Amino acid sequence: MQAELLLRLSRATLLALALVGVALVVPAVQAAGEATPVVDDPVLEARVMDLSYKLRCLVCQNESIAESRAPLALDLRNQVREQFAAGKSEKEVIDFLVARYGDFVLYTPPFKATTVLLWIGPGLLLIAGAGWLLLRLRIRAREQGPHLTDAERARARALLEGAPADSEEQHS
């Protein structure tokens, strides 16, 4: 009985392993079927991809043109590749794209009048928050405890020591 069970278990394990193996292999096979661009120059390709990760795809907006499968992203990657191949610098390629699509293509927006708040806003908020906290702490430190008359102090002491409260308690 037990041997049979063991056999079954090991068979199931084998099957599971086989399935995992297939699952791992299949995507690789599929990927191989897709038209991967012929990389003549790995150095150039690395530069293209490096810059592409910094550029936003305007169709999907939350993906870079390196990751996006939108046709426009493909076209823009080709543009970047072509211009690099033509010997243009990264700055020139960025300027080319910004002139056409605006600063929005850049994941890191430039520092200028319209983006000042974007860049220094978080810092300002931090400073404002820290300042407010400091102010509050100072005020609290300056405030002494509630001002008590001698009679009240004596009563408080008596209460703390467990003595029965006197008749003055009625007014509360």
Add this chain to the structure above:
Amino acid sequence: MKAKFLVPLVLFLALAGFLGYGLTLNPSVVPSPLVDKPAPDFRLAKLETPEEQFGIADMRGQVWLLNVWASWCVSCRQEHPILVELNRGGVIPVIGLNYKDERKDALGYLRDHGNPYVVTVADPDGRVGIDYGVYGTPETFLIDREGVIRYKHIGPITRDTVKNVLLPRIAELSRAG
């Protein structure tokens, strides 16, 4: 300060106001840096007669629209009747930029839906599209007599757009100069 308890309420209302305003914005509309810049030059083959070429210079001295379209573009179909109407009214010449399309499909589309374009040029690989910062069809550029882009409309043109946005601008540009 007695009204201190109102501070969080006021902050909340301010935040809600900002978020509410944000809801009215369309994130897919990205302002174009090309507005008020000279329209990028191109020289492309005409769609109907590929042996002829057409360029920006051919429109100098006229106020015109450049409409980027494609037969595969669904929202282009939505604005197409309005372009046909615009053409029939003779308000403004519309030049079509057939973006990343097959010639056969584009011609079939114009045959089936009517041709609102004075001239259509073909941009099969989308290069001129990139020069114009096109990221989604349809897009429409209003270009003045000096060849400067004065307005860019992203997405399908509606009757409302024509009446409230395009016509006043066209009238103004036609008056000037």
